[in-house]
Amino acid sequence: MNTGSRLERLEKGLRDIGLEPVKAPGVLRVDAQPESLVPAARLAVEHGYDHLASVEGIDWPSEGVIEVIYHAESYDEDLRGTLLEIRVKVPRDEPRLPSLIEVWPNALFLERETWDLMGVVFEGHPELRRLLMPPDWDGPPPLRKDFKVKTEGVFVNVE
C-alpha cells in the first residue's frame, strides 16, 4: 500500500456514503450529518485512522447549533501527516449524537468531557458522569457561549 493511496481510497469511500471530503493543509475535512457520522467513522477506522485525537464542541449561538468536531489521527507513516476532521452540527437546544465509543474506544473520556463542558449528549455512552467539573455543578455547561466569565477593565479610579 503506497502513500496517498489509503487516503485516496478513504476519500472515495467517504464520497460513496454521500459525504464531501475537502482537503486542507494537514487536514482532510468532512461535513457529516448525525446519521452519517457512524458510517464515516467506521470507514475511517478501516482505512487506518484508528484513534481520536480530539472531540471538540463549538457553540454557535447565532446559528443555533453546536458543532461537534472529531479529529481522527493515525500513527502510520503514510497517514500521520493528515488529520481526519469530521464535523457534525446538532441543534443547540437538544444536542444529541450517537456515541462513537464502539468505533474509537478512546472516545470514552473525550466524549465524556464534551458532555461535561459543552452539554452534548452522546447516546450509547456508558458513563456520562461529571469528569472535570465538580460533581455538584448545576450551572449551564461552561463552554457554551451564553456562560460568560467576568472580565475586568484596565482602569481603576482611586481617590
Add this chain to the structure above:
Amino acid sequence: MFRGKVRRHVEAIATGLKYLVKPNRITVYYPEEAIVLSERYRGMIHYDWDKCISCGLCAMICPADAMKMYRKKGEKKARPGINYQRCIFCGYCVDICPTNALSFTRVHDVAFEKLDEMLYPPEKFTSEWRSPAEERGARRLRVVFDEERGLKHVPEQ
C-alpha cells in the same frame, strides 16, 4: 541470571557507598546564602515614575489583570500599579513598555503576611526592591556549570 543479580545488587550498594564517601552536594544554604539570579531574570517589577508616558499598554497586555492603570480624581494621567496577588511574572508588561519605564529586578524570594501588602499602587510601585535574604546578610553565590558536579555555587567577588 543469579550471578548477574548479585552483581547488580553489589553495584547498586557500591554506587550508594561511593556517594556516601564522596558526596556531590549542590545545596544552597538559603537564607545564609543566596543565589545571584541571572542577568535577565524576571523578578519583581520596578516602575520608573518619570519615564512613564501613561500609554496603558502594560495594563492592556497583562494576562492576569494584575497591572491596572490607577486614575486619580482630577488628574489626567493614569499610572500603572501592580497587584502581586495576581502577577504571574510573565514579563509582558516590561517587554511592551515603549519607554522602558518598567524593568525587572532580580529579587523574587519574598513572602507576605498580609493580603494588602501585595497591592502596589503607582507610588509604592516605584520603591526599590531588596532581597530579604541579602538584607539579612546572606552571602551572594554565583552559579557555575561544572562537568563533574553539575552546578557549583561559588561566592561572588
Add this chain to the structure above:
Amino acid sequence: MGLVSSLVRLVLSPQFFGPIVFPGLVTVLAVLLSIIWVERKIAARVQMRVGPLYILRPLGGAIQMLADGLRFFFQEFIVPETVDRVPFLLAPVVAMSFAMLPFAFVPLAPNFKPYTVPYSMPAFLGLNTVIPLTVLAMAWGSNNKFSIQGGIREAYMTIAYEAVLFISAYSMALLYHTLDFAEMVEAQKVPGILLNPISALVFFIAMIMSAGKLPFDIVEGEQEIVAGPFTEYSGIAFGLTMGIGYVQLYGFTLAFTLMYLSGWEPLVAPLYSIYPALGGILLFVKAYLLLVFIVFLRAVYGRYRLDQALRIGWRTLFPLAIVSVFLSIALGVIGVV
C-alpha cells in the same frame, strides 16, 4: 549513706542496669534519637543534599529527632470517632513495651547478664513475635481501609520471615551447642559469620523484614496505603509506632552481633575491670555500625512488592535456612567448633 550505696548497687546490678540503662531503655532512647537522624543524614548525603542541620549546627543537627519527638508529644492526639478505642490506644504502648523487653536477655560481658536463663536466644526472639500481633491490633482498631490492608500485609510478612528467622538462629545454636547468647559468644573462636555465612545472610535479611525497613517496608508502604496500620495515629502515639521498628532493629543487630560477630570479643580488659558492663561497649559499637549499614540501604533500595517479599521469604530464604542447619550439623560433625 547506706541508702545511697544500696541505690547505686541496685542501679549497677545486672538486673537493673541491663534492661534500664544499657542496652535497655536509656540506650534504646539514645539509639532511637540518633539513628533516625543518622538515617536522614546518610540518605541526604547520598542524595546530594544536607539533611537536618540548623537545629544544632555544630553537630549537624544531631538532635533533630528530639524536636520531632517533642513535637509529637505536644501535638494534639486525635482519637477518631470511628476507632475501636481500647486496641487503638493500648496497642502502641504494648508494642513499645514488648519491643523493650528483649533487652533483658542481652548479655554484655561474660558474667554480666540481667537474667540468667539458659534459653536467652529463643526468649529474645520469642518476645519480638508479639509485636506483629500488636500491629494487627492497631490495624484492626484503626478501622481504616488502609490500616486493615497494612495489617493484612503484616500478617503475611510475619509468617514469611518468622520461621526463617528462628531456623537460621537455631542453626547457630546447633553449631555452638547452646541456646544462650553468652555461651554462644564464648563458643566463637572464629566469628560465626565466617563459620556459617548462609545463616548470617538469612538472619540479616529476615531481621530487616521483621523490622520493616527498606527494601521491605511493605507494611508501611506509603505509596499504596499511606502509613499502613499507623495511618490514623497522631501525636505521641504515632511517635511510638514510628519508633517500634527502630527499637526492634536495634535489638536484632545486638543479637546478630552476639551470634555472628563474636559479641564483645575481643574483650577490652581494662574497661572490663572497671565495671563489667563496660565490656559491652564493643558489642554496642558493632551493633550500631550494623544498624547504620541497614539504614544506609534506604538510600539504595526501593520497596519490594508484597508477593515478591513473600517469595524471597519462602522460596529463597527458607531453603537457605534449612541448608544453614545442615551446614551447622556438618561443621559440628567435622568438629570445627
Add this chain to the structure above:
Amino acid sequence: MSSSVMEARLLEKEGDEEVYEVFIGPQHPASGHMRLIVRLEGDVIVGVDPDIGWVHRTMEKLAESKEALKAIPLLERMTIIDSQNVTIGYVRALEKLLGVEPPPRARYLRTLLSEINRIASHLYGMGLAGIFVNHSTMFMWCFGDREVWIQLAEELTGARLTHSYSVPGGVRRDLPQGFKEKALKAIRYMEKRLDEYHRIFFDNPQVRARYEGVGVLKPHEARRLGVVGPNLRASGVRYDARLLGDYGVYDELEFEIPVREEGDAMSRLLLRGDEIRQSMNIIRQVLDKIPEGPILAEKYLRLIPPKLREPALKEGRIKFPGIFANLKLPKGEAVARAEMGHGEIFYHVTSDGSKKPYRVRVVTPSFRNVILFRYLPPGHRFMDLPAIYGSLDYFPPEADR
C-alpha cells in the same frame, strides 16, 4: 483487537459484592492531584476509575475570554514543568492564522528550549517513578539534576519554569553570552549521571522486580487507545509529533526516535532515558548549527520604534510591538500538533475575526493517557498500581487543564 474486547477492560462491572474499594487521593502520598477509585478483589485490582478534574482551571474557557497573546502564559500553566513544549503548539496555530513564519534563528532557539524542557520533564517523570517505589535517592537525584537544566533555561529565558518564551513570529530572548559552553558542560555532566542512574536505579534488581513485566501495553492496544508520547513508543510504535516537521528545525537535524518493544513499565522508564540522550544530541546540533539573524519576524520587528529596538536587540532581547496588546486574528481555523515530554499535544484554534480566539481546543497528552489508568491496572496486584502510575508520567494539571 475488536473494540468490544477493549471495552470489557475499560468499563467496570457493577454490583459485585466481593470488591473492596480504596480511594487513592486527592490527599495521598502517591496520588498527585487526582483520585483513583481502586476496586480490589483480595489483593488484585479489578477496576480503576480515575476521578480527575481536581485541577480543572477552565483554561479553554479563559482562553476565549482573553486576547490571543495572553493565552500563551495561560496555557503554559497546564504543564509548567514543560512550558515551552506546551505553548509551542498554540503559538504555531496562531502563526498559521496570522500568516507569519518565525525566522530561522528563532526556530533554532525554540528547538533548543524545547529539548531543554523535554529533558527536565523526563527527569521529573523519572524522579516520580523513583519515589513511587519508595526509591528516594532516584527522586532526589533526578530533581537535583533537573536543576541544571532549569538553570540553563532560566539563563536563556529569565524564568525557572514558566518561560513564556515563544510569541507569534519568533522568540523573546536571544542566546546569552557563553551559553554554548554552559550547555555543553551540562550535557557532559548529564551523560555521566545517566550511567549512575543505571547503576543505582534502572539496573537495581529491586527496581527491575517492581517495574519489569508490569502494565504491559501491546502495540495495537496503544494505537487503538490513542496513547501518546514515551508510553506509546515504549510499546513499539514509532510515532513522534516532531517527525511531522511542523515546528522547530527537526527536519534539519539528525536524531533518532527511540522505540522499545516490550511495552512494560520498565521500558517506559528506560525510554525516557534514551530520549534524554537524544535530546542532548539535538541540543549539541542546534548549538553548532544555529544561524545568525533576527529572532522575531520582520513583520513585527519593524513595528518596534528603532530607538527601542536597537538597544534591546543588543541586550539579546526584543521589545513587543504595541500591536501585540491587541493582536487581531483573521477569521479561520488552524490545527497544530507538537511533541511534549509527555506526548503529543493537539491544538485547534478557531477564530471569528476578533481579537480573542473564538474557541481554543486543546487535548493534552496526559488527558489522552488517562485512559491507561482504566486499561492497564486490572489484573495486577494493588502494590503494582504505584509502579504503573509512576511509569506513565501522568501530570494531572495538564489533563485537567
Add this chain to the structure above:
Amino acid sequence: MTCPFMGLAFLGRLEESSRKAAQWLVERTPVRSLRDWAISFSLWPVHFTTSCCGAEFAAVSAPRFDMERYGFLPFNSPRQTNLLLIEGTLTRKMARAAEIVYQQMPSPKFVVAMGACAIDGGIFHNSYNIVRPHELFPIEYFIPGCPPRPEAVAQAIVRLHEKVKRSEYGVKARET
C-alpha cells in the same frame, strides 16, 4: 518516645479535666517555649498537592534548596503533619478536600499559600471553578509568584519557623 511516662500523659489527655490541666501546663512559659522550639524545627507539611506549584514545592525539598535543613519533611497523612501548603490553584472540588485535610490535622497547625493562584486566583482570577484559600483557612504567609521560586517558599518557611519559635503563632487561627 521521649518521655518514659508518656503512657500516663496520654491516657490522661483523654479526659476533659486532664485535658484542661495539660492545656494549662503547656501554656506555662518554659513548657510552651520548649514546645514551640520543637514545633519550629519540625514543620512537616502534609503531602497534598493542590496544583502545579507542587513542581516547585518538590524543588524546595529537592537537593538544591533542601529545606530538610530546617527539619521540614513532607509526610504522608494529615494526622502526623502540622503544615498545610496550598500549592497553587484551589479548585472547587479540591477546596473541599483541602478543608477535610485541614480538619484532620492535629493542632497547632499552619497554612501557607503558595503562588498567585492561591492568593487571588492569579491568571485564573475570573475562572468559574476556583476558590480563594484565604476565605477558608487562616493563612500565615502568602508567597507571590507563578510559580514562586523555591527561595521564596524557603523564605516563607524560615519566617514561619522564626515566628513559631517566638511563640507568635495562632493569632490568625484565633481571629477567624
